[in-house]
Each structure stands twice: as structure tokens, then as C-alpha cells.
Amino acid sequence: MVLKIFTWVLLLKLAFSANDGFTYNGFNSANLSLDGLAALSSDGLLKLTNVSKHAQGHAFFSLPLQFKKSPADSVISFSTTFVFAIVPEYPTFGGAGFTFVLSPSKDMSHALPNYFLGLFNMTNNGKPYNHILAVEFDTSHSPEAHDIDNNHVGIDINGLISNQSAPAAFKSDADGQFKNLSLSSGKPIQVWIEYDGIDMQLNVTLSPLWMPKPKGALLSLPINLSSIILDHMYVGFSASTGIAYSYYYILGWSFKMYGEVPELNLSSLPSLPQPLTSFEKSKALSIWLPIFLSILVLVTAAILKLIMMRKKKFSELQEDWELDLGSNRFSYKQLYKATGGFKDKYLLGAGGFGRVYRGVLPASKVEVAVKRISHESRQGVREFVAEIASLGKLRHRNLVQLLGYCRRKGELLLVYEYMPNGSLDNNLFGEGRQALNWGQRFHIIKGVASGLQYFARRLGPSCDS
């Protein structure tokens, strides 16, 4: 019997304490409802936002808490403490801010980001039916919300225009002076928010992490919350990003109805992701930027050099007078390709006149012989080329057909029809050749004579005799 009563008392106590408060040193085992950008990291860090801009995130304790014993009653005293850190996108410029909020609902889908802080929209901003109490940690200076600066703490009742606000600071116990704090420094800051239901006073106190709670509060607002807070409310956080983002982290959170909130165990809070400090960033930049730039310069130079080499490799000489000579001209690139880059493998012969290569024209697949003649002076080149061009118009069974030419600096290339059986010279005197009989010799001589005759006729009357 005694045991049974004891068990009942214990169960009641547990049930009661479940709605009485909670302490989370890291959120691994926390009962939270997250929405929007909000997420939990694997080591229990609550991240209210990410790099998304013009967006918001919310994290509420999943269960509603009872703030009044009955709707007619006054609000019960409550207190909370949490540790946060804000890491902005740029050292002096980041997201809009975050809030600690008491709300009748966890559904904040009607709220807007930017200076609305994920709490209100155009229609409901400032309206008593919201029943929202928030403490804002505002990191952007929004004239719409009558903000005092871009680094302030404010108490917001049902709207964005704070009932009371002050630049972020803490009151030193030693000299009673306010010491400025930078909300967006990336360093953890601890906050205490306390409401005294009898004195009807709401206090907000900040301090750098590891410093004992300052005796003096930053904000202290006399307020009767009875008409603002409903008997059941959700407690949590909202955060919003704007044209830039900040990471809003909550490292630990403790909440208590009645009396004083249990302290957080600061040494068991999750650690913050280690971002590059601006010094490290500038150091990294000062090391990597020159390396990157010099690599860029080198690569560009190499590409330019390659292009120049390629241009030089295939460069040609062409003068105006050549345009009149018609289509006998080949590009060097064509001939280069035809002969596999003038490989020795395709060398047909070499002599005082130059070297002759065998090749196949890339487009037409016509077999050709390419003769490379180097010449030092420009003298007589014009006449020579003109001659060649006219030779190209000759056609005779016993004359090797000249197909065209190409001209480069100090070099002339002649393109002939390819004779598969080699030269006459080779046929007559080549190794292992048998002497021709008189019949064959006469046939050849007649052929040569016929070719010469055609040649003579075409070149004009002076040669005719």
C-alpha cells in the first residue's frame, strides 16, 4: 500500500516535471519540432538556419507548457537560459536575426523571413490576436521595425517594433558599466530571460560564455503578461536570413516554470563548427590567390604559345599577285596532313632540288607527290610561280601532271600527280634492272619527244623550231 502511494506520487511528479521544464546540454535527446531551415547536427548542435537566403527556421519544444493555472489567472513565473552563437556570411553583414519566442502555435508557416524574423507577416504584425512574446537578437538595422542598430536585443510583444531594446551588452558586476557585445562575433553568448509573475517584470541578461550571470539585466520591462500569454504556449526559437545569411546556432537550453532555471553544464555543450577566422581567411587568400593567379597566367601563356606555334607551323606566304593565278594553290596544312607531317617514311627521293614525299590529299584522297624546294631569296620567285601555275594547266600523257603549289617563307612546295611506277630514271638505271631492248628504248624516246613537242607548242612560237 505504501509502495503503491509512493509510486503514484513518483508518477505524478514525473508527469508534472515533464511539463515543468527541461535542460538540454546539446540537443541529441531533445524533443524538438523543427521546420524550415532548422536542423540538428550529429553532435547535438541546433542549427536554426543554413546558407539559404530570404528564408527562416523554427525549433519548438514539442509539447505545450502551461503558463496559467486557469485562463483567468495571472502568468506563472518562468525562466530560461540558453547559449547561442551567430556566424554571419560577411564579418559585418549577415542574416536578419533570431528570437526566443512564446507562441500559441508551433505552425509558423504564415510568417515571413527578413526583418519579420520568422514571427509575423504584413497583416498580423502588431496585432494583439497574435499572443506572441519574443526576445529578438537582431543583427540587421531595419527601419520598418524601428530598429536602433544592427546589433541589439529587444522585447517584442505581438509585433516587430520592440517595446524595449538596447545595443547588445552586459553590465559588469565590477564597475556597473555596460560592456558592448557583438552578437555576430561567432563567439558563444549566454542569455537569461526571466519573468517574475508577482512583480510583473521581464528581464533579459546577456554575458560572454563562461562568465557568471551578471547581477544587472540588460533589459527590464515592467509588463502584465496576462492578456498576452495564453494558458498553454509553445516555447522555442525562430531565425531568419535576408539578402545575406548567418548561421544561428543554439548550443544548450534550459527552461523552467516557477523558480530558478537549472544551470547548463557548459563543458558538455556541443562545439561549434570551426569556421576560418577572418585572419585565417585572409591568410589563405594571401597564399592561395597568388598561386592560383600565377597558375592561371602560366596556363594562359602556354595556350597562347601553343596557338602561336601552331600558327607558325602552318604559316604560309601569299601575295596579291598570286590571287590571279587561280586555284592551283594548296594550303600547307593540307600538304602537311597528306604526307603525315613530312615523315621520312613517305620520302620518295632527295636531291639538289629538295625532297619529294608521297602523300594522299585529305579531302579528295588523291595520291600526290610533294616536292619541297627551299630557296633563300625572293628574287625570281614571282616569275617562277607564274610559270608553275601555267604549267599546271598542261596536260599530256607523258608529262607528270603538276597539280599546284604552296609557298612559305624560304620554301616552295610543288604538288604532282603521283606516279606509282617510280621515275623514268629509276626504271632505266635502278638496281637490279635489266637493260631495255631497242624496241622498248625507241618507245620511250618517242614518248619523251611527244611530250616535249606538246610542251613546246603550249609555251609559245619562240620554242617551236
Ligand SMILES: *[C@@H]1O[C@H](CO)[C@@H](O)[C@H](O)[C@H]1NC(C)=O
Ligand atoms: C537549407 O535547409 C533546407 C531545409 O533543410 C534545405 O531544403 C536546403 O537545401 C538547405 N539549403 C542549402 C543551401 O543547403
Ligand SMILES: *[C@@H]1O[C@H](CO)[C@@H](O)[C@H](O)[C@H]1NC(C)=O
Ligand atoms: C515528444 O513530443 C511528442 C509530441 O510532439 C510527444 O508525442 C512525445 O511523447 C514526446 N516524447 C517525449 C520523450 O517526451
Ligand SMILES: *[C@@H]1O[C@H](CO)[C@@H](O)[C@H](O)[C@H]1NC(C)=O
Ligand atoms: C499572416 O498570418 C496569419 C496568421 O497569423 C494568416 O492568417 C494570414 O493569412 C497571413 N497573411 C498573409 C498575407 O500571409
Ligand SMILES: *[C@@H]1O[C@H](CO)[C@@H](O)[C@H](O)[C@H]1NC(C)=O
Ligand atoms: C508594447 O506592449 C504592449 C502590450 O502591453 C502593446 O500593446 C504595445 O503595442 C507594444 N508595443 C510598443 C511599441 O510599445
Ligand SMILES: *[C@@H]1O[C@H](CO)[C@@H](O)[C@H](O)[C@H]1NC(C)=O
Ligand atoms: C557600445 O555600443 C554603442 C552602440 O552601438 C556605442 O554607441 C558605444 O560607443 C559602444 N561602446 C564601446 C566602448 O565600444
Ligand SMILES: *[C@@H]1O[C@H](CO)[C@@H](O)[C@H](O)[C@H]1NC(C)=O
Ligand atoms: C530584473 O532586473 C531588475 C533590474 O536589474 C532587478 O531589480 C530585478 O530583481 C530583476 N528581476 C528578476 C526576476 O531577475
Ligand SMILES: *[C@@H]1O[C@H](CO)[C@@H](O)[C@H](O)[C@H]1NC(C)=O
Ligand atoms: C493583469 O492583466 C489582467 C488581464 O488584463 C488583469 O485581469 C489583472 O488585473 C492585471 N494585473 C494587475 C496586477 O494589474
Ligand SMILES: *[C@@H]1O[C@H](CO)[C@@H](O)[C@H](O)[C@H]1NC(C)=O
Ligand atoms: C558536465 O559535463 C562534463 C562533461 O560531459 C562532465 O564530466 C561533468 O560531470 C558534468 N557536470 C555536471 C555537474 O553534470
